[in-house]
Amino acid sequence: MSTLTGIDRDALARVVAADIPPGSFVNLGIGLPTRISNHLPPDSGVMLHTENGMLGMGREARGKAIDPDLVNAGKVPVTELPGASYFHHADSFAMMRGGHLDICVLGAYQVSAAGDLANWHTGQPGDIPAVGGAMDLAIGARQTFVMMTLLTRDGRPKLVPECTYPLTGLACVSRVYTDLAVFLVEPGRVVVRDLFGTDFGTLATLVRVPLVDGTLRAAS
Amino acid sequence: MTGRVAICDSALEAVAGIADGATVLVGGFGSAGQPVELVEALLEGGASELTIVSNNAGGGDHGLAALIRDGRVRKVICSYPRQSDSWHFDAAYRAGAIELELVPQGTLAERIRAAGAGIGAFFTPTGFGTPLGEGKETRMIDGRGYLLEYPLTGDVALIAAHRADELGNLVYRKTARNFGPIMAAAAARTIVQADEIVPVGALDPEHVVTPCLYVDRVVRVDRNLAVSGDRL
Numbered sequence: 022m023s024t025l026t027g028i029d030r031d032a033l034a035r036v037v038a039a040d041i042p043p044g045s046f047v048n049l050g051i052g053l054p055t056r057i058s059n060h061l062p063p064d065s066g067v068m069l070h071t072e073n074g075m076l077g078m079g080r081e082a083r084g085k086a087i088d089p090d091l092v093n094a095g096k097v098p099v100t101e102l103p104g105a106s107y108f109h110h111a112d113s114f115a116m117m118r119g120g121h122l123d124i125c126v127l128g129a130y131q132v133s134a135a136g137d138l139a140n141w142h143t144g145q146p147g148d149i150p151a152v153g154g155a156m157d158l159a160i161g162a163r164q165t166f167v168m169m170t171l172l173t174r175d176g177r178p179k180l181v182p183e184c185t186y187p188l189t190g191l192a193c194v195s196r197v198y199t200d201l202a203v204f205l206v207e208p209g210r211v212v213v214r215d216l217f218g219t220d221f222g223t224l225a226t227l228v229r230v231p232l233v234d235g236t237l238r239a240a241s
Numbered sequence: 242m243t244g245r246v247a248i249c250d251s252a253l254e255a256v257a258g259i260a261d262g263a264t265v266l267v268g269g270f271g272s273a274g275q276p277v278e279l280v281e282a283l284l285e286g287g288a289s290e291l292t293i294v295s296n297n298a299g300g301g302d303h304g305l306a307a308l309i310r311d312g313r314v315r316k317v318i319c320s321y322p323r324q325s326d327s328w329h330f331d332a333a334y335r336a337g338a339i340e341l342e343l344v345p346q347g348t349l350a351e352r353i354r355a356a357g358a359g360i361g362a363f364f365t366p367t368g369f370g371t372p373l374g375e376g377k378e379t380r381m382i383d384g385r386g387y388l389l390e391y392p393l394t395g396d397v398a399l400i401a402a403h404r405a406d407e408l409g410n411l412v413y414r415k416t417a418r419n420f421g422p423i424m425a426a427a428a429a430r431t432i433v434q435a436d437e438i439v440p441v442g443a444l445d446p447e448h449v450v451t452p453c454l455y456v457d458r459v460v461r462v463d464r465n466l467a468v469s470g471d472r473l
Contacts, residue, residue, distance in 0.1 A: 071416070072346065072347075073270045073273070073416050073419055074270075074416050074418055074419050075415070075416050088415065089272055089273060089417075090273050090274070090403075090414045090415040090416060090417040091273070091415040091416055092270070092271060092272075092273045092416055093416075096270070096271035096272070096273075096324075101415070107413075107415055107416060107418055108418070109350075109418050109419060109420070109421065109422040109423055109450075110270075110296075110346070110347075110349075110350035110353075110419050110420050110423060111350040111351055111353070111354035111422075111423045113350070114346065114347030114350050114351065115351075117347060118347050118351075118365065118366075118367060142372075147335070149322060149323045149330075149331060149334055149335075150323075150341075150343050151320070151321045151322055151323040151343070152320055152321065152343055152344075152345050152346070152373065153320050153321040153345075153346050154320070154345070154346040154347060155345070156345040156347075156348075156367045156368050156371060156373065157345055157346060157347035157348070157367045160366050160367060160369075161347070161367070187371065187372045188370060188371045188372070189371060190369075190370070190371065191369065191370040191371075191386070
C-alpha cells in the first residue's frame with residue numbers, strides 16, 4: 022500500500038485546464054474529466070463538445086434550468102452557452118472521428134507505455150459490457166489526454182508496460198495526468214513532466230514502465 | 242395540402258402493423274429524445290421477438306425498459322446498455338434471455354447513417370485492435386488500421402421530434418435530436434411522435450432538420466411518461 026499523497030481531483034483538474042490552449046474545441050468525456058470545465062477561465066474561448074450532439078455546452082443545470090431535452094454524454098442535465106449548436110449523432114461523431122476536435126480528456130483503468138488505452142470494460146465475468154463513445158473518443162481527437170489516479174485502490178499503478186484490461190484504442194494517448202505526476206507519452210519513451218508530492222526516484226520504483234525525468238529540476 | 246404522411250390519432254394507431262420479429266430503430270440518448278409513448282404503444286400492441294437498435298437498453302420502468310421487462314425483445318444492438326437504472330436489461334441479460342450486440346457509439350451512428358444513404362459498407366479506425374474488432378475484416382490504409390462495418394437498417398424507426406408539419410417535416414429540440422434524423426432515413430417505415438403538429442408552411446424551410454420524404458406516420462403526443470436517464 023502506498024502512503025503517497027499527491028494533489029486532489031480539483032487541483033489536478035486545474036493542471037489539465039491550464040494546458041488547454043484558448044479557443045480549443047474539447048471533449049471531456051464523462052466522470053472525473055468533466056471537472057476540468059470548472060477550472061477553464063471564462064474568457065478562454067474553449068468550446069466544449071458533448072458527443073450526444075452539442076458544441077458550446079455550459080455548466081451543469083440546476084433547479085428550474087433543468088431541461089430533459091438538454092443533457093451531456095453522462096446524461097446529466099446541462100446548459101447551453103451563447104454560440105452553441107446542436108447536431109445529430111452521425112455529425113457529432115464525424116466531428117470526433119474526422120479529427121476536428123483538438124483535445125479529448127478521458128478517464129482510464131490502464132494506459133500502456135505505448136499509449137494504448139483501456140477504459141471501457143473490466144473484463145470481469147458477470148460485468149455487463151458498455152462502450153458508449155469511448156472507442157471513438159480515444160482515437161478521434163487530435164490529442165487524447167487521460168486523467169486518473171496513478172494507483173488503484175489497492176496500490177497498483179495504472180500506467181503499465183502493457184494493458185491487461187480489454188483495450189479501447191491503440192497508441193492513442195499522448196499525455197497522462199495523475200495525482201502524483203504528469204506523463205508525456207512520446208514515441209519510444211515516457212517522460213515525467215511534473216511531480217506532485219513525490220520525487221522521481223520514488224515514482225520510478227513505483228511504476229514498472231521505464232521513465233525519463235523531464236521535470237524542470239532535472240533540466241536545471 | 243396533403244402528402245403521403247399519415248397523421249394518426251393515437252400512438253397505438255401509429256405503431257399498428259409492426260410485426261413479430263421486426264427490427265425497430267428507437268431514437269433517444271437516455272431519456273432525451275426517446276419516443277417513450279410510441280414504445281409503450283408498441284408494448285400494448287403486442288409485438289414480440291423484436292430486435293431493438295438504440296443507444297441504450299432502457300432505464301427505469303417505462304419505454305424500452307418496459308418492452309424488455311415484458312420479454313418482447315430478442316436482441317438489443319446498442320452502445321451503452323449498462324446504466325444505474327437499467328435493471329430490466331441487466332436481469333434479462335444475466336438470465337441469458339436477451340442477446341446483446343455491443344457497437345461503439347460512433348460506429349452505431351455511422352452504420353445507421355450508411356443504411357439511410359445507400360452505402361454498402363465503410364472502413365473506420367474505431368475499435369481496431371480491441372475486443373469489439375475481433376472477427377471483423379480489417380485493412381491498413383496509410384499505415385492505420387481500419388475495421389469494415391456494415392449498415393444497420395430497420396423495418397421501422399420510432400423517433401421523437403419537437404414539431405412536425407402536416408407533411409411530416411421535422412424539427413427537434415436541443416440534444417433530443419440525437420439519433421432522430423439518421424434513423425428516420427434508415428428504416429423502411431418511420432413513425433414520429435411530436436410535441437406539436439403545425440400547418441404546412443409554419444416551419445421555416447431553412448430550419449427543417451428531417452425532410453418529409455423520410456416520414457410515414459406522425460402522432461401528436463403529450464409527453465407525460467417519466468423515463469429516467471441516469472440522472473433525470
